[in-house]
Amino acid sequence: MRGSPHPPPGGRRHSAAAAVLLITLLGGCGLGPGPTPGGVRLTVTDDFGSRLIYAGARPRISGQDTVMRLLQRNASVTTRYGGGFVQSIDGRAGGQIGGRPIDWFYYVNGIEASVGAASTTLHAGDRIWWDRHDWGATMDTPAVVGSFPEPFARVDGGQPMPIRVECEQPAGAACQLVSARLGALGAHASRSSLGAGAAAPAVRVLVGRWQAVRADPTAAALERGPAASGVYLRPDRSGSTLTVLDAAGRAAGVLRTGSGLVAATRAGDAAPVWLISGTDSVGVSAAAGAFDERDLHGHFALALSGGRRLSVPEVGG
Amino acid sequence: MVAVVGQREAVPCRAAGHMRYRRRPTPLHAARAGAAASYCLALMACAVLFDSPLVLGALLLAVMLAARAARSGRELLRVLPYVGGLALTAAVLNPLFSHQGLTVIARLGHLPGVGEIDLTLEAVVFGAVAGLKLLVFTLAFALMGAAVDPDELLRAARRVSFRSALTASLATRMWTVLERDARRLAEAQRCRFDAFDPAAMTRRVRVSRGIGVVRAVATGALDRAVDVAATLELRGYAGAHRPPRRRRRWSRQDLAFAAGAAGIIAVAAASRAAGVGDFGAYPTLYLAAGVRELALAVALVTVALLPFTQRRGVQRGAGP
Numbered sequence: 001m002r003g004s005p006h007p008p009p010g011g012r013r014h015s016a017a018a019a020v021l022l023i024t025l026l027g028g029c030g031l032g033p034g035p036t037p038g039g040v041r042l043t044v045t046d047d048f049g050s051r052l053i054y055a056g057a058r059p060r061i062s063g064q065d066t067v068m069r070l071l072q073r074n075a076s077v078t079t080r081y082g083g084g085f086v087q088s089i090d091g092r093a094g095g096q097i098g099g100r101p102i103d104w105f106y107y108v109n110g111i112e113a114s115v116g117a118a119s120t121t122l123h124a125g126d127r128i129w130w131d132r133h134d135w136g137a138t139m140d141t142p143a144v145v146g147s148f149p150e151p152f153a154r155v156d157g158g159q160p161m162p163i164r165v166e167c168e169q170p171a172g173a174a175c176q177l178v179s180a181r182l183g184a185l186g187a188h189a190s191r192s193s194l195g196a197g198a199a200a201p202a203v204r205v206l207v208g209r210w211q212a213v214r215a216d217p218t219a220a221a222l223e224r225g226p227a228a229s230g231v232y233l234r235p236d237r238s239g240s241t242l243t244v245l246d247a248a249g250r251a252a253g254v255l256r257t258g259s260g261l262v263a264a265t266r267a268g269d270a271a272p273v274w275l276i277s278g279t280d281s282v283g284v285s286a287a288a289g290a291f292d293e294r295d296l297h298g299h300f301a302l303a304l305s306g307g308r309r310l311s312v313p314e315v316g317g
Numbered sequence: 318m319v320a321v322v323g324q325r326e327a328v329p330c331r332a333a334g335h336m337r338y339r340r341r342p343t344p345l346h347a348a349r350a351g352a353a354a355s356y357c358l359a360l361m362a363c364a365v366l367f368d369s370p371l372v373l374g375a376l377l378l379a380v381m382l383a384a385r386a387a388r389s390g391r392e393l394l395r396v397l398p399y400v401g402g403l404a405l406t407a408a409v410l411n412p413l414f415s416h417q418g419l420t421v422i423a424r425l426g427h428l429p430g431v432g433e434i435d436l437t438l439e440a441v442v443f444g445a446v447a448g449l450k451l452l453v454f455t456l457a458f459a460l461m462g463a464a465v466d467p468d469e470l471l472r473a474a475r476r477v478s479f480r481s482a483l484t485a486s487l488a489t490r491m492w493t494v495l496e497r498d499a500r501r502l503a504e505a506q507r508c509r510f511d512a513f514d515p516a517a518m519t520r521r522v523r524v525s526r527g528i529g530v531v532r533a534v535a536t537g538a539l540d541r542a543v544d545v546a547a548t549l550e551l552r553g554y555a556g557a558h559r560p561p562r563r564r565r566r567w568s569r570q571d572l573a574f575a576a577g578a579a580g581i582i583a584v585a586a587a588s589r590a591a592g593v594g595d596f597g598a599y600p601t602l603y604l605a606a607g608v609r610e611l612a613l614a615v616a617l618v619t620v621a622l623l624p625f626t627q628r629r630g631v632q633r634g635a636g637p
Contacts, residue, residue, distance in 0.1 A: 029426035062419070066433065069419055072600040083417035083599065118416030119432035 033063020037124040042074055044089055044130045048232075048247060049146055049298040050315040053090055067106060067128055068117035084116040092132055100248070106130045110147035110264065111272060112140060112230075125153060137249030141230035141300060142266035143273075148296040151203055151272060152187045161203050161271055163189040166196070166216075168208025174288035175207045178276055181291050205274040209284055210239030218273045221265060225249060229265045231301050232313030240279055244303055244314050252314035255279070255305040260287030263301035263312070278304075337392070338467055344624060345387040347631045348570040350469035355578035357461035360621065363585045364453040369596035370442075371606060373449045375614035379621035380456045386625040389463035393456055400455040404448030411444030412436050417599040418443075443598035475560055483554060487545070494541050502530055570631065573624035580620040588613050 040061055044054035053075075060073040071077055071089070078088045086104040087093055094103035106113050107129040113120055122128070127147040143151075152163055163182060167175035170193050182189045182205070189205070194212055206213050214220045214235070221229035223237060225245070232245040242259050246252040260278035267273070276291055278284040286304040289295075296302060301312035340346055345353050360383075364376055384393045413425075418439025425434040475482035567575075588594050593613050597603040 029424050031423050033421040034424055063421055064424065064435075065421075066416070066435070068416065069421075069600075072419060077600070079417070079599075083415060115432070116416070121433055 033065075036061055036063055036065075037122050037126070039125040040070065040122050041127045042070060042130075043128070043298070044071075044075060045298060046092060046132050047315050048133045048300050048311070048313055049129075049131055050311065052298070053092070061122070065122050066118050067108065067113070067120040067122065070122060070128060071117065071130060084118045086117065086130070089130060089132070094132065100134045100136050102132060102134050104130055104132045105135075105141070107144055107147060109150035109153075110144050111151055111266065112142050112144075114269075134247040137232070137245070137247065138226040138230055141226075143230070143264035144300045145262055145264050145274070145296045145302060146299045148291075148293050149185045149187075152182055152185055152189075162200065163187050163205065164202040165189050165191045165205045165207060166194045167191065167206075168194050168212040168284075172207075172281075174276065174281075174284045177288045178205055178207050178291050201271050203271045203274070205276060207276040207284065207288065209280060210235045210242075210277050213275060213277045214239065216273070218265060218267045218270075219275055219277075221267070222263065222275070226313075231263045231265055233261055233263060233301055233303055235261070235277075235279075242279060242303060242305075244310060244312055246314045246316070253310075255303060255310075258282040258286070259303065259305040260284060260290070261301065261303050261312075262287050262290055262296060338463060338465070340466070341388045341464075342631050343387045343464070344570045344627050344631055345383070345389075345464045345574065346466075347568065348574040348624075349565070349568070350466050351473055352571045352574040352578070353465045354461055354470055356574040356581075356624065357457050357465065359578040359581040360457040360460075361454050363581055363617065364450055364457065366585050366589055367594050367596075368446060368450070368598075369594040369604065369610065370446050370449060371604070371610050371614055372594045372617070373446065373453055375617050376453045376621075377449065377456070379618045380453060380460060382618070382622055383625065384456070384460050384463070386622065387460065387464045389460060392463035393459050396455070396459045400452055400459075403455070404452045406448075407451055408441075408444040408448035411447060412440040415440040415443065419600045420602075439598045439600065439602055442602055446596070446598070472560065472563075476562065479559055483549075486549060486554070494545060498537060498541065569627045569629060570624070573627040577620060577624040580623075581617065584613070584616050584620055 040059065042054065042056045042059040043052075045052055056074060059070060061070055062073070065073070068077075068079075068083070068086075071086070075089050076091070077086060078093070079085060080087045086106075089104060096102070106117055108120060109127050110129075127150045129144070129147055151161070165175065165179050165182065167178075169175060170191055175191065179189055179191055190202075194206060194208055195215060206216055206219055214223065214237070222231050222233065222235055225234055226232050226249050232247070232249070234243045234245060234251075235241070236243070240256065242255040242261055243251050244253045244255065257279055260276075260283035262274070262276055264272050264274045276284065276287045278287050283304065287302075290302055290304055290309065295309065299311045303310040303312050345356070348356075360376060360380055364373065367373060367376070381390070381393070384390045413434060413436075415437075416435075418437030420438040421435045422438050422441070423436040425436060428434055471482050471486050474485065591609075593605070593609045595603065595605040
């Protein structure tokens with residue numbers, strides 16, 4: 001083939017593959033740290049959000065930082081495994097404490113990260129939440145409500161996602177209140193009855209009594225406990241009681257008539273599903289009323305009963 | 318052509334391996350193996366103890382000057398391309414795969430399976446320091462290989478662990494035997510007429526050539542085994558027992574290099590305890606570079622070179 005004006009087909013394929021690899025490599029490359037995303041927030045808490053360690057509306061950030069670099073700029077951090085795994089923040093280390101496994105986890109816009117902090121690049125407006133907690137009951141808490149108004153402004157990766165409010169009573173007060181709160185955020189949410197939504201992927205908000213909401217397979221995972229749903233609150237099949245669990249997954253209290261819950265979960269890599277539910281319409285209304293930043297901030301999930309707001313899981317002390 | 322296996326060659330062989338002990342008239346060669354090895358090990362330990370590029374630079378200078386004083390600079394220069402290549406690899410790979418450091422100097426984009434590749438100044442410096450550390454450590458080891466009599470060292474080790482010393486002797490001696498065999502075979506192969514005609518090197522010819530080489534190695538194995546056995550007998554392994562202690566008066570070179578080793582370790586340990594020569598790469602660079610670090614660098618080079626001033630009696634005791 002020496003001197004042939006036409007390269008062999010195999011060579012052409014290799015060139016194409018090399019070009020694709022090069023383009024992939026060069027995507028987002030450049031000298032220096034790159035442009036700095038604005039509006040990033042950082043929160044560091046201990047024990048399922050019960051103790052605040054750091055909260056910064058304007059944390060130090062430089063260029064296209066990763067979540068790890070953001071944390072290291074704003075707190076004293078020790079790492080393991082080549083800098084990819086956080087061992088301690090401000091002296092609070094992971095490991096075995098009191099015989100329980102405890103480690104640091106992070107959430108981007110209310111969604112548990114699936115990759116290491118050193119591999120997650122920040123985007124404008126991202127809310128980063130680091131929490132050290134007991135993972136004996138479950139390693140995965142796929143979604144939390146404490147980063148509200150995220151993920152309704154965006155989903156991890158910076159792309160806005162469609163939002164669908166699915167209600168037991170679409171014309172009911174609770175459904176309208178939730179839609180109005182989302183509208184106030186500038187989010188465009190469609191509304192439908194439970195289970196009638198389009199099959200297109202969307203962040204879904206299910207509003208209704210547990211008896212009705214449990215028909216959704218993702219929501220029904222709550223009945224199987226934190227290992228299945230990541231939520232430390234277990235409604236019973238009839239929807240008449242809500243059992244609040246502690247960090248070890250043990251029952252810490254039972255809520256009955258008039259109780260509500262605001263929780264988020266996720267099935268696999270699908271968009272998160274939020275649950276505004278309760279034992280009855282009173283509980284659902286209470287939950288809808290708590291669907292705002294002031295009430296949800298810093299909670300993994302929230303239970304409401306008799307005018308009280310209970311952080312979930314129940315953390316002693 | 319055929320050298321007596323394991324015996325020290327009086328005439329330097331041009332094609333000899335890269336690392337070969339040759340007795341030379343220098344204080345380091347004149348010192349007993351234990352003292353000389355301790356001296357080199359102290360330099361290696363120092364390279365492990367410190368991360369500071371200032372201290373590592375001083376140690377590199379000390380090792381190179383010591384090699385020059387021991388007339389083993391050429392041996393070190395021979396291994397330099399290999400060690401330098403390793404050090405360079407460490408320096409280049411670290412920034413590509415390390416996710417640490419806060420000062421991003423370049424963004425290389427996304428690599429599937431690896432993620433975002435951001436080059437940070439801290440990772441570049443850490444990689445360079447790791448390379449320097451590797452360089453100093455390996456050159457100090459090379460100095461030991463070039464200037465410390467391995468037979469004397471193994472003889473001393475035999476008193477502690479007979480079997481381990483025997484294994485080490487076999488390994489070191491077999492390496493040279495195999496090296497010579499390989500060289501002889503390669504030379505013979507190069508001399509064949511069809512080696513100059515690549516077109517004649519068909520697959521069949523290559524296979525038959527390979528079989529010929531294997532046969533040559535296999536048939537020579539018995540001769541080599543006899544050679545090795547004779548060598549081991551000469552080195553005192555005929556009687557399978559611990560050799561008796563050799564009473565030998567400590568020479569001024571023995572004392573100088575033992576004291577030098579102790580001095581290097583003492584200076585290093587005291588400096589570490591006092592926090593002199595601190596260096597940290599992550600998350601941001603930190604390098605202690607003051608008068609204390611300068612004093613440490615000067616002290617290490619001085620203590621490392623002082624034993625070489627003991628030259629009295631060296632010429633008389635030195636061999637070719």
